[in-house]
Amino acid sequence: MKLDLTKDFAEYAKDLNQASRDANIQKAMARAVKSYRDTTAETMKRYPHTPDLALEVQGIKTNAIENNPDLLQQAMASVERNKGKAFYAKDAEAALALAAQIIGKGKTVVKGKSMLGEEIHLREYLEEQGTEVWETDLGEFILQLKKERPMHILSPAIHVPREQVAEIFSKFFGKEVPPDIAAEVAQVREFMRDKYFTADVGISGANVVAADTGAMVIIENEGNVRLSTGAPPVHIVMVGIEKIVPTFSDAMKVAEVTWRYAQYGIPGYVNIISGPSKTGDIEKVTTYGAHGPKEFYVIFVDNGRSLMARDERFSQALHCLRCGGCMYECPVFQVTAGHFGYTYLGGIGSIWTAFVSGGLEKAAPLLYTCLRCGRCVERCPMSINVPEMVGQLRKMIVNGEQIGDGDLTLAATVGNASQALSS
Amino acid sequence: MAVETKLPPVLDIIRSNIVKYGNPLAMKGSEVASWAKGLNLPKRGDILFYTGGEYQLLPFIDSLVKTMTHIDQGSKGFSLMMGVRNILDKAGFNAEKVYASVLAKDRERYNRVCNKAAHILQRLGYDLCYPGDEELYSGALLYELGFWEDLKEYAQKVVDMIERTGAKTIVCLSPHAAEVLKLIYPQMVPGFSAEIKTFVEMVWEQRDKLPAIPTSKPVVIHDSCRLARELEVDEEIRDILQAVGVPIVEAYRNKKWTTCCGGPSKLLFPELSHTMGSRRVDELEETGAEIILTSCPYCLASLEGGQAKGDKTTVEDLIEFLYRGFAA
Numbered sequence: 001m002k003l004d005l006t007k008d009f010a011e012y013a014k015d016l017n018q019a020s021r022d023a024n025i026q027k028a029m030a031r032a033v034k035s036y037r038d039t040t041a042e043t044m045k046r047y048p049h050t051p052d053l054a055l056e057v058q059g060i061k062t063n064a065i066e067n068n069p070d071l072l073q074q075a076m077a078s079v080e081r082n083k084g085k086a087f088y089a090k091d092a093e094a095a096l097a098l099a100a101q102i103i104g105k106g107k108t109v110v111k112g113k114s115m116l117g118e119e120i121h122l123r124e125y126l127e128e129q130g131t132e133v134w135e136t137d138l139g140e141f142i143l144q145l146k147k148e149r150p151m152h153i154l155s156p157a158i159h160v161p162r163e164q165v166a167e168i169f170s171k172f173f174g175k176e177v178p179p180d181i182a183a184e185v186a187q188v189r190e191f192m193r194d195k196y197f198t199a200d201v202g203i204s205g206a207n208v209v210a211a212d213t214g215a216m217v218i219i220e221n222e223g224n225v226r227l228s229t230g231a232p233p234v235h236i237v238m239v240g241i242e243k244i245v246p247t248f249s250d251a252m253k254v255a256e257v258t259w260r261y262a263q264y265g266i267p268g269y270v271n272i273i274s275g276p277s278k279t280g281d282i283e284k285v286t287t288y289g290a291h292g293p294k295e296f297y298v299i300f301v302d303n304g305r306s307l308m309a310r311d312e313r314f315s316q317a318l319h320c321l322r323c324g325g326c327m328y329e330c331p332v333f334q335v336t337a338g339h340f341g342y343t344y345l346g347g348i349g350s351i352w353t354a355f356v357s358g359g360l361e362k363a364a365p366l367l368y369t370c371l372r373c374g375r376c377v378e379r380c381p382m383s384i385n386v387p388e389m390v391g392q393l394r395k396m397i398v399n400g401e402q403i404g405d406g407d408l409t410l411a412a413t414v415g416n417a418s419q420a421l422s423s
Numbered sequence: 424m425a426v427e428t429k430l431p432p433v434l435d436i437i438r439s440n441i442v443k444y445g446n447p448l449a450m451k452g453s454e455v456a457s458w459a460k461g462l463n464l465p466k467r468g469d470i471l472f473y474t475g476g477e478y479q480l481l482p483f484i485d486s487l488v489k490t491m492t493h494i495d496q497g498s499k500g501f502s503l504m505m506g507v508r509n510i511l512d513k514a515g516f517n518a519e520k521v522y523a524s525v526l527a528k529d530r531e532r533y534n535r536v537c538n539k540a541a542h543i544l545q546r547l548g549y550d551l552c553y554p555g556d557e558e559l560y561s562g563a564l565l566y567e568l569g570f571w572e573d574l575k576e577y578a579q580k581v582v583d584m585i586e587r588t589g590a591k592t593i594v595c596l597s598p599h600a601a602e603v604l605k606l607i608y609p610q611m612v613p614g615f616s617a618e619i620k621t622f623v624e625m626v627w628e629q630r631d632k633l634p635a636i637p638t639s640k641p642v643v644i645h646d647s648c649r650l651a652r653e654l655e656v657d658e659e660i661r662d663i664l665q666a667v668g669v670p671i672v673e674a675y676r677n678k679k680w681t682t683c684c685g686g687p688s689k690l691l692f693p694e695l696s697h698t699m700g701s702r703r704v705d706e707l708e709e710t711g712a713e714i715i716l717t718s719c720p721y722c723l724a725s726l727e728g729g730q731a732k733g734d735k736t737t738v739e740d741l742i743e744f745l746y747r748g749f750a751a
């Protein structure tokens with residue numbers, strides 16, 4: 001098979017150049033980088049145990065990825081024990097089909113921010129199915145209106161300054177919204193409130209999953225996740241299989257490291273959700289759907305992850321907590337934002353692109369953008385060696401190798417997990 | 424199933440130049456070694472002085488990049504081109520003449536860097552040998568760009584070249600060469616065990632012998648990524664400058680946290696590379712220092728390229744700066 005990427009490279013280079021000349025991007029990125037560095041330095045000082053904890057979490061993640069097939073079975077069993085329903089989706093299609101099946105036709109969905117959602121194009125798919133979907137994270141909501149993809153995994157609308165937000169909102173809400181951040185936020189709050197309480201389904205991701213308890217840990221600041229996972233009668237969690245760790249206390253450690261490096265300092269909210277809402281207050285009879293959702297579903301999505309897990313050159317990419325720290329320290333990202341990315345962004349994103357979202361073909365331009373300068377490794381709480389993996393993938397491209405070449409265990413593992421699901 | 428992927432042609436140009444000519448830009452061995460004329464360095468000895476041809480090729484990289492920026496890399500004409508010496512021929516110019524006239528000054532300067540480095544090391548008491556026009560490039564770019572299979576074969580040639588000198592220690596001027604020789608070669612060439620040192624480390628060991636450099640103006644150090652991170656050489660540069668009595672100011676991002684000069688993306692994304700270079704220059708200039716020092720050929724070129732017009736700062740290689748002490 002022949003693949004000519006010369007055009008892709010040329011177009012991509014143009015896009016990068018344009019981004020690096022875009023005044024909005026430059027203004028926003030300069031602010032963001034400074035604020036990230038300042039906040040992180042300050043919170044590290046206040047919580048000096050963080051780097052040690054990060055080291056401990058590295059160990060937790062390494063073991064968890066090695067034992068991922070077992071942990072997946074455990075986590076699914078825990079969810080079922082908690083009266084939720086657990087599913088394993090081997091790829092994007094399977095995940096989307098499951099979600100669509102649960103949701104049904106003509107419904108309204110409120111959705112929390114989720115990179116996995118971006119990876120499988122969840123919103124677009126549901127909309128095509130006639131479902132009304134609202135992104136409840138402010139940044140994602142702006143992009144939903146702007147019809148753009150996220151430019152940072154945590155601050156998706158990092159490149160859009162308030163003036164532009166005001167323009168977009170004024171048009172959408174059909175009334176003048178001033179370029180004042182507080183006013184912009186208030187406008188969305190008012191609009192969303194109604195959506196939370198009329199939506200049929202809430203969808204969220206999860207930052208960590210504890211296998212022993214089936215607890216989904218979701219970190220946030222806005223409070224949109226509380227509402228969208230609490231108000232609608234149905235809650236669906238869609239989460240990558242790499243997020244599972246053995247125990248509840250492991251999960252807490254992972255969560256703390258995640259938010260610390262994600263510039264949260266202290267997050268406004270940490271949601272821990274393990275099953276549907278229930279009460280036993282009348283005659284000790286357990287009844288589901290008290291104030292929160294009556295139905296609770298978890299879809300564990302593989303979509304290339306187990307392939308990564310089994311390749312010792314790349315399994316460390318699954319340790320990524322998605323804190324976003326590396327991107328602020330990346331010299332390319334600092335001038336291009338998410339233009340250096342496909343769905344997943346920056347250096348680590350180029351690895352994820354190759355395995356779960358786009359393949360080597362889409363990853364190639366990104367892989368050759370990475371400077372292999374290695375500063376991301378210094379920043380990364382998991383010390384993920386992105387330059388090393390970038391080198392490996394470049395070699396694979398040059399040699400005409402493909403992702404998963406020679407992987408014989410894949411079929412077996414996937415088969416087992418699916419069986420666990422149907423039994 | 425194997426997939427044959429067509430990447431931007433510049434990658435293959437670089438690859439085949441290294442494999443065929445022993446140099447990323449197909450420079451002649453005599454050109455690479457011209458800096459050593461008159462020094463009468465022996466071809467055999469304990470310490471191999473290894474330029475890898477990297478400082479020598481700096482002025483040519485810029486020409487290659489300039490040419491590429493003006494020619495559509497996807498076009499047929501471009502893919503016909505091989506090596507820097509016939510690039511301009513195809514466009515109707517005589518490459519040899521263009522280079523000889525336009526870049527004579529740059530050529531001279533970068534060649535002098537090698538010369539100065541050898542001089543400094545000799546004065547510090549090291550007996551150097553140099554293979555002259557047999558010197559081969561390290562192949563670092565083969566590693567960098569994914570041509571690992573080619574590197575496996577090529578590295579053997581380099582090792583043969585090294586072995587012919589009988590040297591036990593190899594002093595690398597370029598941290599990229601040091602990295603690939605020290606960390607990658609042992610995986611590719613079984614039994615390769617020469618001691619690999621950077622110029623900085625060799626100088627650091629004998630820093631007490633360095634002549635002082637009279638100045639009260641502070642310098643700022645731009646740590647090269649490879650040197651600071653992979654090779655973990657950063658404090659050594661500070662020690663050396665302290666030994667010659669030069670005050671240092673530190674940039675906000677330095678040592679292990681140094682900011683990349685943008686050099687690695689020069690071949691594929693020259694505009695972006697330039698932007699990153701100037702941003703790093705800005706960071707370094709924020710310190711108020713007027714002299715920016717680095718210890719890597721590509722950092723040197725990128726930072727110089729990133730300077731704004733009329734910039735008051737100068738960018739120098741540590742080699743050039745230390746040589747001031749001997750020239751005074």
Ligand code: SF4
Pocket residue numbers: 261319320321322323324325326327348376379380381382383384
């Ligand atoms: S690679 Fe490391 S720094 Fe980057 S998002 Fe993942 S965990 Fe954070």
